[in-house]
Amino acid sequence: MAATGPNLIEEFAKYFNSGDLDGLVSLYEGGAAFIPEPGTVLTDAAGLRAALQAFLDTKGTASIVSTTETVNGDLALTHSHWRIDIPGGGVLEHTSAEVTRRQADGTWRYVIDNPFGGAVLG
Numbered sequence: 001m002a003a004t005g006p007n008l009i010e011e012f013a014k015y016f017n018s019g020d021l022d023g024l025v026s027l028y029e030g031g032a033a034f035i036p037e038p039g040t041v042l043t044d045a046a047g048l049r050a051a052l053q054a055f056l057d058t059k060g061t062a063s064i065v066s067t068t069e070t071v072n073g074d075l076a077l078t079h080s081h082w083r084i085d086i087p088g089g090g091v092l093e094h095t096s097a098e099v100t101r102r103q104a105d106g107t108w109r110y111v112i113d114n115p116f117g118g119a120v121l122g
Contacts, residue, residue: 002026002107002108003027003107003109004106004107004108005069006069006076006078006100006102007068007069007080007100008027008078008098008108008109008110009064009067009078009098011023011027012024012062013062013063013064013082015027016055016056016062016084017062021049021052021053024052025045025048025049025052027109027110028048028109028113029101029103029109029110029111030045032048032111032112032113033111034048034051034052034113035112035113035114035116036051036054036055036115037116038116038119055084058084058086058090058092059086059087060084060085060086060087060090060092061085062082062083062084063082063083063084063085064080064083065080065081065082065083066080067079067080067081068080074101074102075099075100075101075102075111076099076100076108077098077099078096078097078099078100079096079097079098079117080096080098081093081094081095081096082094082095082096082115094115094116094117094119095117095118096113096114096115096116097112097114097118098110098113098114099112
């Protein structure tokens with residue numbers, strides 16, 4: 001299912017929680033920038049798939065705490081506070097920063113996905 005609004009985090013969480021790698025990848029434009037950890041930027045399809053698979057391999061459950069979006073034409077800046085509870089007691093939690101773009105068919109995809117938001121600043 002394609003995202004019909006600029007904030008893709010609900011779709012991301014749905015695909016993540018069902019372990020659907022192809023669904024996750026479908027949320028990204030070709031050549032989109034993905035930051036799997038501070039200091040690393042991936043723009044290739046194989047790198048994106050591998051990084052998303054690594055997140056899926058945690059077997060965690062994603063939940064969304066809060067979101068915001070600012071739309072300007074066919075581009076949007078979104079932020080989401082997300083949390084992944086990992087079996088055994090681990091937790092990943094951050095506030096993200098993403099840029100999404102409206103596609104010709106009206107759906108939205110990530111252009112830049114930075115799950116760690118300001119944490120990349122050190």
